[in-house]
Each structure stands twice: as C-alpha cells, then as structure tokens.
Amino acid sequence: MDEAISAARPVDRAGSDRALLAGGVLAGPVWVTVALVQGLTREGFDFRRHPVSVLSNGDLGWLQIANFIAAGLLCVGAAVALRRARHPGLGPRSGPWLIGQYGVGLVLSGVFVADPLDGFPAGTPAGPGEVSWHGFAHFAAGAVAFTALIAACLVAGRRYGRQGERGWAAYSVATGVFFAAAWLALIGSGGRPFAMIGFALAVVAGWAWVSLTLTRTLRD
Template sequence: MRTLTPAGPAPIAGPADPTPRRLLLCGVVAGPLFVIAFLAQGALRPHYDPLRHPVSSLALGPGGWVQAVNFVVAGLLTLAFAAGLRRTLRRVWGPALVGSWGAGLIGAGVFTADPVSGYPQGTPDLLSEYGSTHAALHDYLSLAGFAAMAAACLVFGVGFARDRELGWATYSVASGAGFTVAMALATIAFSQNPALVAHGGLFQRVAVTIGWAWLTLLALRLLRRRPAGPRTPAGRPRRPS
C-alpha cells in the first residue's frame, strides 16, 4: 500500500466546490502583483537605488503607504492560498509554512523598517545599533516569514521526492537553497558590510523573486490537476493498494 506524503501534492477537492480553486488562484496572483508593484515603485522613487536599498525602504517617505499596502495585500492573498493548499492537499505543515510567509508579509506592512543604506536621502547608513521598536518588529516578523518560505520549499521538496516527482523535488529544494543564500547575502549587505552593501537590494530581489516564482508555479501546478477520483466517507482520496 502506498502512503500519502506529508506535504506532497494530492488531487484537488473536486468540481462541486469551487472554493479551493479560487483560493489557489490567490497564489497565482500574489507574487506577480507584489513584484510588479515594488519594481514600479523602485523605478519611480527619487534617490532610491534598487540595487542598494531594500524593498522595505519603499514604505518610508512620501508615498510609502503604497508599499505598506503592497505588503498587506500580498500577505492576505498568500494566507488565502495557504487555505487553498490546506483544503486541496489535506496536509498541515506545508500550508502552515506558506501561511507563515503570508503573515510575515502582513507584519512587514504594518510595522515599517528604519532607514538603511542612506535611504531616504539624508538619513544615516544605519540608524542605530538597536533601531526602533517598530523596526525591530518589522525585522523579526520578516525573518520569521523568510524562514517559513525556506522551510516550505524543503517540506514540499521532500513530499515531491516521496511521490517520485524528482523534477519538482529538485526545483523545490533548489528554490529553498537559493532563497536562503540570497537572503543571507542581503542581510549582510544591509548591515553595511563594505564588500556587499552596494548590492543588498539586488540580493534581496533575487531571493524574493525565487520564492514568489516557486509559490506561483506551485499554485499553477495544483490548478491544472484534475479533480479527485473516488473518495472515502471521510472525504479523503482512496489510496491505491
């Protein structure tokens, strides 16, 4: 008898209930919307250098509310996607980790970061050794979201491997590794490391793009799956014997 994996893909809930598919669609929209929004803001904002400055700095200064809203909207869409994953896969850890990424985004929007790397113009490269309370909350919630994203890639990768879907297993694990390395480099750069500080924004954008691309493709993959076959009275797909 073949056992079901803890986070790997399973058939969608079926044609009678469109809600899971609508929730999965939120996962298709969230990443591209978030990335397009911060790229557009970075290109239009005076004195903002996308290669140097973090995405979070777009929430500072005039018009900063746009990026704050971008964080919150992307987070809410991701939470909806996580609910769709939970209903579609009937798993716990993978969807919970995706939901934690969404919660981290919302926290990053509610609590703004301190100025860093000289943006907004006229501010010091590093405001202080400890920073403000709202910036500390921003950093802790963001860090929790980053860790959840990396862990989600790994958990889904293990699930795909157990289902012998080696292409998706490799892609998931590689995405988690690339996300982690790029985000670590960004963190070092934002701490004003002389060798990396000029490219902190670039490293962060690479990490964010890797993570969002993986989530978006995962959502598309699940939307393309056919509805489930025969089910047990409890609503779970029958296991092949």
C-alpha cells in the same frame, strides 16, 4: 429543496477554494511589479543600497505597506484552500501551514514599517541609521516570512522526491537553498550591493516558486 442546497455546498466550496488559490498565484507577480515600479521611479531609491522594505516610508509609503498586507492576506487565503486541496508537494498540513505563516509574516512586515535608510526617503542621512521598535518588529516579521518560505520549499522538495518527481523536487530545494544563501549573504555582508541584488533576485525566485506551486494545485 434541502437536497439541492446540500449538493450545492461542495461546489460552492470548490469555487471559493479556486478563487483563494488564484489569489495566491497572483500575489507574487503583483507584489514584484508594485515593488519594481516603485523602486525604479521613487527619488533616492537604489536596489543596490536599499531593501524593498524601505519603500514603506515617505509620502507614497502606503503603496508598499498595502503591497505587503495584500500579498500576505492572499497567501493566507491560499493556505486555507490548500488545507482542503490535495497537493502532491505541500501536503495537507505542513505545507499549508508554512504558506500561511509566510503570509502572516508579510502582513506584519506591512504593519510594522521598516526604518528610513541611507538616503531614502530623500533627506534621510547617509548610513544605516538607528533601528526603532517598529523597525525591529519589521525585521522579526521578515524572519518569520523568510523562514517559512525556505521551509516550505524544502518540505515540498522532500515530498516530491519521495514521489519520484525529480524535477519538482530539485526546483523546490534549489529555490529554498538559494533564498537561504542570499538571506545569509545579506546579513553577513552588512548590505553590500552584491548581496542586495542577490537577495532581490531570491525574493523574485521565491515568489515564482509560490505562484508555480499554487498554479499546479489549480491545474490539478
């Protein structure tokens, strides 16, 4: 009996790890879908003027708050599984740590709500408005998440390159560089429409990279 229980434990862990990785794969598509539907349907929101973070305000703000927290927790869970899985690009330490850090940043982005901005929610004065303490904390949490995601892409690109997997290496590096460039453009432009749209596309690209990378681990 004891031998049967001991033999079952590795199987149970493998099953739980696959579930955690699957959750990480789904985090991005769910996050993007929820944010996109809100952005297209909530009064006063404009992707050319508003970052997705401001959707955390208003009567339906809880949807985006939950979106941030759920996606972050799924990424943290995937990072735990990655520590035990052999991933050719992310490795056993730095990659899982960075994916986990990305998840923690997302959770904190939900806990600390961004400030209303430039007419959203409806009734908010035009312009950037004042930054509250929780708005500042939201920016800091975003910086944690974005930095971790960029670093994870570059780390994976380097590891893939060393292993001769040029396609995955190029894809990972390109995603990290695109995300970093879009983020810097957003900061440097003060939120101009082209930068807002560019950064929104970079966020989608970053989530796609996370999902595809974790899918590879599941497949292998």
